[in-house]
Amino acid sequence: MFDLFFLPLGGASEIGASCFYLNIDGTGILLDCGIHPRKSGFDSLPNFNLLKNHPVDAVFISHAHQDHIGALPYFVKQFPHVKIYSTVQTVEISMVTLNNAAKILKAQLSENNQDLLYTHDELELMLKSVRTFDYEEEISLRGLAHKNQNSISVTFHDAGHILGSSLIEIKYNGRIILYTGDIKLGSQSILKGAAVFGINADLLITESTYGYLEDTLIPNRLDEIKRFTWETNNVLNNGGSVLIPVFGLGKYQEMLSLIYSLMQKCKLVETTIYTGGIGRRISRIYDTNKYLVKRNYENLNLHDIPQENYLEIEDLSHFIRKPGIVLATSGMMIEGTASLRMAKFWLKQKKFAVWIVGYIDPESTGYPISAANKGDKIVVQNGTPVKVNCDVKKFHFPSHSSKTELLNFIDDLKPSKIILIHGDYESKDKFGYEILSRFPKVKLYNAENSNSISLNV
Numbered sequence: 001m002f003d004l005f006f007l008p009l010g011g012a013s014e015i016g017a018s019c020f021y022l023n024i025d026g027t028g029i030l031l032d033c034g035i036h037p038r039k040s041g042f043d044s045l046p047n048f049n050l051l052k053n054h055p056v057d058a059v060f061i062s063h064a065h066q067d068h069i070g071a072l073p074y075f076v077k078q079f080p081h082v083k084i085y086s087t088v089q090t091v092e093i094s095m096v097t098l099n100n101a102a103k104i105l106k107a108q109l110s111e112n113n114q115d116l117l118y119t120h121d122e123l124e125l126m127l128k129s130v131r132t133f134d135y136e137e138e139i140s141l142r143g144l145a146h147k148n149q150n151s152i153s154v155t156f157h158d159a160g161h162i163l164g165s166s167l168i169e170i171k172y173n174g175r176i177i178l179y180t181g182d183i184k185l186g187s188q189s190i191l192k193g194a195a196v197f198g199i200n201a202d203l204l205i206t207e208s209t210y211g212y213l214e215d216t217l218i219p220n221r222l223d224e225i226k227r228f229t230w231e232t233n234n235v236l237n238n239g240g241s242v243l244i245p246v247f248g249l250g251k252y253q254e255m256l257s258l259i260y261s262l263m264q265k266c267k268l269v270e271t272t273i274y275t276g277g278i279g280r281r282i283s284r285i286y287d288t289n290k291y292l293v294k295r296n297y298e299n300l301n302l303h304d305i306p307q308e309n310y311l312e313i314e315d316l317s318h319f320i321r322k323p324g325i326v327l328a329t330s331g332m333m334i335e336g337t338a339s340l341r342m343a344k345f346w347l348k349q350k351k352f353a354v355w356i357v358g359y360i361d362p363e364s365t366g367y368p369i370s371a372a373n374k375g376d377k378i379v380v381q382n383g384t385p386v387k388v389n390c391d392v393k394k395f396h397f398p399s400h401s402s403k404t405e406l407l408n409f410i411d412d413l414k415p416s417k418i419i420l421i422h423g424d425y426e427s428k429d430k431f432g433y434e435i436l437s438r439f440p441k442v443k444l445y446n447a448e449n450s451n452s453i454s455l456n457v
């Protein structure tokens with residue numbers, strides 16, 4: 001048994017700026033260090049001021065999405081002595097994504113703007129603080145002010161969410177804390193789902209992203225693939241092109257492998273696949289790690305899938321002459337991106353279609369497009385209203401666990417205490433209600449940013 005001090009600096013009731021402080025007998029640990037994707041500059045950071053009177057010895061990063069790692073380069077500048085731990089794949093991906101984010105940030109901000117969180121050079125410096133580990137490898141930790149002879153043991157387990165993603169298991173004095181990060185328990189197209197076997201947890205700190213979504217409304221994956229195939233074939237057979245706005249990390253690789261495998265099985269019409277941007281560079285990392293992580297399509301190199309680079313196409317009427325499927329970043333069609341530029345062209349084309357396959361923030365530029373139906377008039381980027389001539393449809397290919405998946409996971413882990421994080425209030429309310437209905441003996445905590453929780457583990 002031991003006393004735990006838990007303090008969320010960000011990401012407690014939102015998807016953004018995930019950062020949780022734990023103090024275990026004097027050793028200070030941060031779980032994740034993300035930025036808020038909808039905010040910019042210092043506003044996007046977790047509240048690091050809360051660390052003023054607390055020691056920090058180590059940061060453990062669950063995965064390379066910006067809402068979990070984006071603030072790390074800034075944090076390392078303020079706390080240069082702190083060691084960073086993550087999986088090999090997470091670090092490899094984040095050097096691509098953080099450098100890309102630094103480039104975008106610099107372009108967005110005026111030259112002398114103080115809000116520039118970090119530079120490319122500072123990213124190189126950050127690497128010096130980073131220690132990489134494989135899944136299931138044990139890390140032994142004792143902070144500078146550690147008050148006990150026993151050290152803390154930390155292990156990464158495959159979380160099945162994106163390449164390199166992990167659940168973080170913390171063992172101390174015979175007790176176990178498990179932090180889910182972002183977790184997908186079931187299989188996706190490439191990734192096989194989380195690999196956590198035979199573990200019990202005393203305290204579970206769990207994401208609640210899909211807590212709001214009733215399982216009766218979630219289509220079965222195979223049915224959804226059938227619907228996707230049928231709808232896509234309809235558009236292609238009619239001479240149209242399909243635009244799929246995707247996040248460059250995760251959803252891009254999952255959709256590319258799904259589309260290719262459907263074509264290989266002759267279920268989907270053979271057509272040109274257009275890709276580009278950062279997604280291509282991350283696909284390379286999926287390829288070089290294909291034997292180092294458990295996955296489907298073990299021998300498939302995403303890079304070897306025939307694809308044309310959409311960034312080399314200036315005149316978008318090319319997609320009328322040579323139709324195909326376009327996987328374009330960004331997933332939320334934010335300003336200045338290829339997917340927004342193409343979506344505006346797509347909206348005018350009667351034979352074309354936009355498929356939405358991931359989460360879109362209601363405040364983002366792409367949201368009105370994602371919510372539109374054929375024939376609607378919508379306003380994009382504060383412009384004049386435009387008529388939606390193309391087809392717009394949503395498909396559910398989640399990279400987070402459903403509520404039922406998480407409830408079954410809780411049943412396996414048998415934690416006596418659970419802290420809910422990484423979900424909006426509605427998600428946490430609904431998920432919390434179901435946890436208590438099914439496991440009435442569990443002590444449930446609803447984390448709030450800046451509010452500490454002291455508990456006995």
Ligand SMILES: [Zn+2]
Binds near residue numbers: 063161182
């Ligand atoms: Zn994620």
Ligand SMILES: [Zn+2]
Binds near residue numbers: 422
């Ligand atoms: Zn997340």
